[in-house]
Amino acid sequence: xxxxxxxxxxxxxxxxxxxxxxxxxxxxxxxxxxxxxxxxxxxxxxxxxxxxxxxxxxxxxxxxxxxxxxxxxxxxxxxxxxxxxxxxxxxxxxxxxxxxxxxxxxxxxxxxxxxxxxxxxxxxxxxxxxxxxxxxxxxxxxxxxxxxxxxxxxxxxxxxxxxxxxxxxxxxxxxxxxxxxxxxxxxxxxxxxxxxxxxxxxxxxx
Numbered sequence: 001x002x003x004x005x006x007x008x009x010x011x012x013x014x015x016x017x018x019x020x021x022x023x024x025x026x027x028x029x030x031x032x033x034x035x036x037x038x039x040x041x042x043x044x045x046x047x048x049x050x051x052x053x054x055x056x057x058x059x060x061x062x063x064x065x066x067x068x069x070x071x072x073x074x075x076x077x078x079x080x081x082x083x084x085x086x087x088x089x090x091x092x093x094x095x096x097x098x099x100x101x102x103x104x105x106x107x108x109x110x111x112x113x114x115x116x117x118x119x120x121x122x123x124x125x126x127x128x129x130x131x132x133x134x135x136x137x138x139x140x141x142x143x144x145x146x147x148x149x150x151x152x153x154x155x156x157x158x159x160x161x162x163x164x165x166x167x168x169x170x171x172x173x174x175x176x177x178x179x180x181x182x183x184x185x186x187x188x189x190x191x192x193x194x195x196x197x198x199x200x201x202x203x204x205x206x
Contacts, residue, residue: 032064036060055074085113
């Protein structure tokens with residue numbers, strides 16, 4: 001995995017990540033639930049962890065594809081649940097991407113989070129869309145989990161991919177007509193092309 005969440009200057013879907021070389025690039029995984037997976041992950045992906053404090057989850061929500069204006073309160077327990085849900089979503093996505101059976105333990109995490117009340121939107125008197133007050137981390141995680149259920153049970157499930165670049169495990173929904181191997185062509189795609197070119201032109205060993 002070659003980068004992690006940074007600041008997003010507008011509400012265009014996707015997140016600004018930063019490569020290992022310190023270069024920012026734009027990545028849109030296609031869904032809210034997969035946006036959460038860029039904040040860290042299970043096993044070796046824990047080195048990319050950015051959800052250290054409850055405020056980190058609040059900041060992620062503000063950068064996500066959720067409409068702005070969410071006044072969110074997150075507890076330490078909800079932060080831990082967020083990391084657990086994120087890891088489960090990543091593992092389900094990776095299994096879908098590689099045609100592996102889905103694991104009941106991962107599905108249980110998603111289903112449990114989805115069973116809680118989600119975030120609630122409302123219409124203001126001036127016709128503006130807003131969030132109902134009192135939003136919590138539990139509401140946020142329910143919304144993320146429900147999005148995951150929609151993804152993994154809908155037509156997009158067969159389009160879930162894991163980046164084919166070395167040391168990048170970003171997962172995304174591939175909506176391109178020809179299909180793509182990389183999370184971002186301008187980042188991992190170009191890097192892998194350069195690596196392949198160098199390998200082809202390397203001097204033969206005696």
